[in-house]
Amino acid sequence: MQRAVKSQISGVSAGTLCSVRAHSPAQTRSKAQTARLPAMAQGLSVLGGSQQVEQHGVHQQMQASHAQGLSPQQVEDFNAQGFLVLEGHAPLEQCTALKARVDELLQGFDPSTVKSVFSTKNQTETTDAYFLNSASNVSFFLEEKAIDEAGNLLRPKEKAINKIGHALHDVDPVFREFSRSPAVTAIMHSLGYKRPLPVQSMYIFKQPSIGGEVSPHQDSCFIITEPLTCVGLWWALEDCTKENGCLWAMPGIHKKGLNRRFERKDGKMVFDRSQPDYDLSQFQPIECPAGTLVLLQGENVHYSCENTSPVSRHSYSMHLVESAPGVTWVPENWAHRPAGTPPWTPLYDSTD
Numbered sequence: 001m002q003r004a005v006k007s008q009i010s011g012v013s014a015g016t017l018c019s020v021r022a023h024s025p026a027q028t029r030s031k032a033q034t035a036r037l038p039a040m041a042q043g044l045s046v047l048g049g050s051q052q053v054e055q056h057g058v059h060q061q062m063q064a065s066h067a068q069g070l071s072p073q074q075v076e077d078f079n080a081q082g083f084l085v086l087e088g089h090a091p092l093e094q095c096t097a098l099k100a101r102v103d104e105l106l107q108g109f110d111p112s113t114v115k116s117v118f119s120t121k122n123q124t125e126t127t128d129a130y131f132l133n134s135a136s137n138v139s140f141f142l143e144e145k146a147i148d149e150a151g152n153l154l155r156p157k158e159k160a161i162n163k164i165g166h167a168l169h170d171v172d173p174v175f176r177e178f179s180r181s182p183a184v185t186a187i188m189h190s191l192g193y194k195r196p197l198p199v200q201s202m203y204i205f206k207q208p209s210i211g212g213e214v215s216p217h218q219d220s221c222f223i224i225t226e227p228l229t230c231v232g233l234w235w236a237l238e239d240c241t242k243e244n245g246c247l248w249a250m251p252g253i254h255k256k257g258l259n260r261r262f263e264r265k266d267g268k269m270v271f272d273r274s275q276p277d278y279d280l281s282q283f284q285p286i287e288c289p290a291g292t293l294v295l296l297q298g299e300n301v302h303y304s305c306e307n308t309s310p311v312s313r314h315s316y317s318m319h320l321v322e323s324a325p326g327v328t329w330v331p332e333n334w335a336h337r338p339a340g341t342p343p344w345t346p347l348y349d350s351t352d
Helices: 014-018 072-081 092-107 130-135 171-180 182-191
Strands: 054-056 060-063 084-088 138-141 162-168 196-204 215-218 231-236 247-249 263-264 268-271 284-286 294-298 301-304 315-322
Touching: 072 084, 072 294, 092 162, 092 171, 130 138, 130 162, 171 196, 171 315, 182 231, 247 294
Parallel strands: 060 084
Antiparallel strands: 054 060, 084 294, 138 162, 162 196, 196 315, 215 301, 231 294, 231 315, 247 284, 247 301, 263 268
């Protein structure tokens, strides 16, 4: 029997998170779909072709062309569970190409010009002007444990970087092509989006031995529309295990709604309320091979532990919102594209 562990997010350590192992049976799936917009899919059909789908909870091996989108059962599972795991979504050669492109970007990165650290444990303190400006460019963020108190690197820059973000999907041609592929478009069509708008992307390294913990959170806390429409697409570019910091997600928690908002107030980024306690024994590990796509409903709660293993866990994620009429981008959001920078561009527009 697993021991239920409750922790306040501000006091949760990587050791506490990683000491919990959720091996609970797959939750009984609800027949009711929990779409947040009238446009969200209620039993969409797949366009032609055939599939053989092996189900393990919400893990499903896709055998058909991904450009066909999701099946009605997958849409129902996603709406019921709040996340969906699609193994084999990205061919391994695409994963290799993204990793190679990041190597090129790192070659041009001069760490002496940037000392911005990314941390989810001290987010209000580490959200600086460099972070806010990253909404419209390709920016580099270091691991907390990779620099000393004076800001000097303790290891080579390739092993000190935490992530690159937040406009890879628009600014970099390699990531733009991947992010706007027919496979991604088909998934957003399946979920019922009329004008899906990619607003944030990041390449996460999860470095060996020091890859930082990402505390339990909801993506809609940081990417806010009215009504809420955020959806996350997270690709494993390397094999993900509990040892190297795989994702953990709680099935069904998204139905309880958004817990808090990370918003601009008096020139600073602050949370509008404290984080609730979470029973960490209710989270399920998402161990998966390279090429897997994990869909995350915006109000799903998920986290990853610190990587204490000798192997990295690279991943690429992108967050989209609905931008059709009737949906508003909240002004208090951290991410904005100032004048003179490329505007956000939808994947497609089917509002006509």
